[in-house]
């Protein structure tokens with residue numbers, strides 16, 4: 271499948287209030303193409319609440335319920351139950367949240383909804399920060415990245431949300447990236463066809479948050495995958511498979527690019543290069559990615 | 572009609588199930604547990620056909636109520652104390668979203684230290700969330716109020732969520748005989764829920780996105796107007812209920828022996844019921860005392876209280892304290908009279924943390940006020956004060 275073969279469906283209609291080059295908007299457009307209009311979206315506090323634009327207008331062409339920051343999965347549970355009671359179980363309920371609303375404040379409600387076997391798709395668009403509130407650190411922010419609350423660079427590594435979700439043994443867990451639209455589209459389509467809880471996480475390089483030019487969103491996504499900082503995979507009924515370049519990296523068919531190739535374009539890592547190169551911390555980032563892939567290989571190869 | 576002898580919680584569960592909500596998300600907390608267990612039993616027997624969602628917290632219980640209600644169905648839940656406090660953010664959300672959710676709250680003390688006995692600080696501190704608040708004083712009133720609450724909440728002129736409060740153990744775990752109407756009668760009384768708006772794929776709207784000040788203020792004003800509408804509807808629904816089922820617990824307040832009273836006691840919840848015994852005894856002694864049991868703290872019965880203040884001096888008992896101020900009911904009663912009545916108002920804090928407030932103490936509170944010995948706001952019967 272090529273991009274030109276994706277359906278024409280557009281549920282993000284003109285008037286969106288997103289920044290230029292916004293990865294969340296790109297993700298939303300692709301997700302809506304896969305979901306179709308028989309879908310209801312639940313959105314917690316995050317950039318998407320802004321992207322929707324101002325009351326009484328909207329830039330979304332499916333029903334959307336905004337809810338509190340930590341509440342997406344629980345709100346979606348209620349919507350799903352109510353639809354089933356009305357004989358509308360065929361409508362797809364999708365929670366769409368940022369990494370803050372997923373990794374941090376919303377993890378309890380999410381874990382509960384997964385454990386209860388709620389029939390919904392939970393999508394986390396991961397821009398590795400709280401961008402709505404002006405670029406603060408989250409549990410998904412990578413080591414050494416600048417944010418307004420990690421001024422000298424984050425001192426901890428990000429957590430592996432995908433693996434936390436896998437521990438719930440739900441039917442479908444996937445990692446995708448806005449730079450790979452066909453892969454993302456297929457994953458959402460597959461999730462839509464399955465019953466029970468499905469989790470998809472989309473890496474979403476955010477120009478103002480990561481400090482790169484707005485024309486580079488896709489490139490930052492591609493490089494994240496090529497350096498192995500992000501992996502594309504699917505975990506289906508407890509079976510893991512890697513996709514695209516991540517599969518080739520796992521199998522040793524291509525070599526990961528050095529992470530420097532990715533971070534050097536991002537102002538959030540600028541302090542690692544200026545005034546002089548912070549060789550130690552760059553190596554720590556590289557080593558961490560290396561360990562992640564060693565773990566993947568020992569478990570899944 | 573049948574008679575069911577059971578505890579407040581099991582009666583509330585019965586009422587909730589008879590109202591036929593489609594979704595009940597719930598999380599247990601003492602002393603509410605038997606309420607959710609009661610509903611779980613009705614799932615087992617097949618009497619409850621809706622979705623019972625065992626969520627992982629009260630916060631999620633209210634979120635799921637919000638999601639379900641927004642998707643167009645009747646919803647119910649119950650909680651208490653810390654559970655209610657954990658919901659706080661979502662209580663505001665439910666009310667601002669204009670979702671007619673009905674919830675029982677079993678009034679319990681807030682920690683630390685851990686204390687499961689009755690105290691109304693849990694619900695009083697939710698006063699400004701936009702929820703209508705009832706306070707019940709018998710299991711029959713719990714049953715009748717739960718059913719009536721759906722009718723009130725779902726009325727197009729109201730569309731506000733309703734919280735039905737009753738005291739821990741004194742009602743939640745005490746059995747009393749309660750008249751239960753037939754299911755058909757309840758169905759006739761409560762027509763099918765038709766939401767004003769809902770999440771609907773055929774009419775896609777975005778609910779709750781960013782809103783500018785001018786529009787937001789309109790929503791707040793509309794809530795206030797709706798709350799005023801509720802003031803009119805509560806008596807109408809109570810009258811209709813009385814006509815069909817013969818039972819009546821009062822309107823916004825329940826008046827008891829207020830005729831010719833020179834002093835009127837105001838109290839809520841279980842203390843309100845206990846006060847009736849005290850009033851009877853005081854009347855026997857020839858003291859002209861009556862009772863106004865406040866049933867709704869929101870909407871606040873300002874007009875009725877002003878009428879009482881034109882007739883008599885008022886004595887207020889609060890099972891709550893707004894630390895740094897005084898009892899919440901006491902404050903609001905005085906505000907209702909401000910500049911319009913010369914009545915004296917005496918305030919008493921009593922029964923916090925579940926301390927017993929027997930009718931004998933209520934009699935003493937009244938006598939102290941009548942004898943002019945009460946301070947402006949007293950902590951009744953507290954050692955060392």
Ligand SMILES: Cc1ncc(C[n+]2csc(CCOP(=O)(O)OP(=O)(O)O)c2C)c(N)n1
Nearest residue numbers: 315316317339368369370371399400401402
């Ligand atoms: C309970 C609560 N705490 C804090 C906030 C403020 N807040 C709104 S959005 C947000 C960050 C959202 O981050 P994320 O989920 O990563 O989404 P993004 O903004 O990056 O799209 C925060 C902290 C809030 N709305 N509610």
Ligand code: SF4
Nearest residue numbers: 288289292317401476
């Ligand atoms: S801050 Fe980032 S995620 Fe948020 S709207 Fe702008 S580009 Fe999109």
